Structure formats: C-alpha cells, structure tokens
Amino acid sequence: TQLLEQSPQFLSIQEGENLTVYCNSSSVFSSLQWYRQEPGEGPVLLVTVVTGGEVKKLKRLTFQFGDARKDSSLHITAAQPGDTGLYLCAGVKAAGNKLTFGGGTRVLVKP
C-alpha cells in the first residue's frame, strides 16, 4: 500500500470536458506538490500547497489541499489535448525530510 493513493489510475476524456484527480492518505502532510510528466521527460512542478483548506488556481487547473492536510485534488476545467500526461502528487510528511510520490494518474484528452 502506497503512502499516497491517487485515483483514478487512468482517465480518458474528450476535449472540453472537466476532470478531477484525487490524492489521498491517512497521514498528515506539511506540504503537498503536484507534478505533470510527459513521455520521455522528467516531472515538472505545477503547484505546492501548504495550508489546510488552501485552494490554488493555475489557469484552468484548480488545486485543493484538504482541511486536515491528508488529501488533495486537482480539477481541470475544459480539458485540452495539451493537458495529456501523467499527474503525480507528492507530499512531505509532518516532521519528515523527503518527498513521497503517489502512483500517478494518467490523463488522456482526446481531440
């Protein structure tokens, strides 16, 4: 069992639809990051959330950190083919010293 569970593992949608990816844990995290990875490349940081209940928006992407800092979600509005990729959440446990990654959600946006 992974410390950070992402769901769904795979999501295929049509361009223009909305989607939500979840990242859940039974542990408390001092911060949580979301990355996007495209084939043949390393992950690229999208956002860091640090405060329980925090909501951050990045154009059509909305990130939320749960009140208890155990979970997070990524919502994409009006998805575009360029949003296709592997989305990874990664967290630092309270009093921890390294990032732990979730298993990833593969998103495919079809034109």
Added chain:
Amino acid sequence: GAGVSQSPSNKVTEKGKDVELRCDPISGHTALYWYRQSLGQGLEFLIYFQGNSAPDKSGLPSDRFSAERTGGSVSTLTIQRTQQEDSAVYLCASSKRELNEQYFGPGTRLTVT
C-alpha cells in the same frame, strides 16, 4: 540556464553486468535526489544528498545499489550485477534546498536483458 542533465539517456545491458548512471544537477543546488520509475508508474525514492551531510540511503532496494556525489555536484548511481527487475527509468532531481521545488532530468531508461 542549463537544467538537470542525465547520461546516458538509454542503456541496455546484460543481466549480471554493472552499470553507472550519471546526473549533473543545476549549478548551486545543494540537494540531489535519485528516483526509479517503472513503466508509467509513480516515483520510488532511492537516495538523496543534501550538502555535506551523510546521504539518506533508506530507499535503496538492495546492496547492489550505491551512489556517490563528488564535490557537491555530479552524482553517479551504480547498480552492480544487474537483474531484469532493475529495468526502469532512473530519474535524478535537484533543488536549491531540501524539500524545495525539485527540478528533474529527463531520466535514463535502463533495460536489462
């Protein structure tokens, strides 16, 4: 400026051989991390270096794996007596300080035949 670079980009080796993977972090970044990623999966932490502190080796899967970082810059991950289950993409990342945003290299795809 230059990002994190890794070499080689692809490596095919025979079972039982040793391999060395190289990572050049961003200049001035004190923290360096190695991860392993199996096909389309999440990242498995292997080891990280922070400045002159002793490295955190808690993620290394066996004593066949080792890594060093020379002069606080370039790092080499060595896998001895490779096994087929070692086949994966090995990613390196660096950050300005511990737990800051991590900048990833493109990875080395290792295939053990």
